[in-house]
Amino acid sequence: MNDGYxxxxxxxxxNEVFGVDNINLDMEVNKxxxxxxxNxxxxxxxKTKFNxxxxxxxxxxxxxxxxFILISIFRRVFRTKKEKKLLTVGHLLSIINKREWFEPDPDPRSAKSLL
Structure with missing residues (x-):
């Protein structure tokens, strides 16, 4: 299969899971x-669809x-929530090509070079 497919x-x-229509390689799926x-x-x-x-x-x-809403408010006020790593469509596409999970490069521009 090719990248386009x-x-x-x-x-x-x-789109099926999240109901999002405007999808591009930079879109952060986990945001x-x-x-x-x-999720x-x-x-x-x-995992299943792309093996x-x-x-x-x-x-x-x-x-x-x-x-719970009170915990969420507390974390937002006191900023105790750990920032999550980015999970972009471009990285997911790279994973599909490799057929196994790997951590994204900290420089998001490098994921585009794989496409």
Missing amino acids: NLIQLKLLI LQTVSED DRFMGLF IDMNAFDYYEYFDEDE
């Missing part, structure tokens, strides 16, 4: 203000679990 399939999956059930579902479908080895993936480095 994989990108179309990835966009369809993102869509979604609930953890949708879990997306990552499970991503990806996700053994090295640490969900909590990229996604939060849902919180």
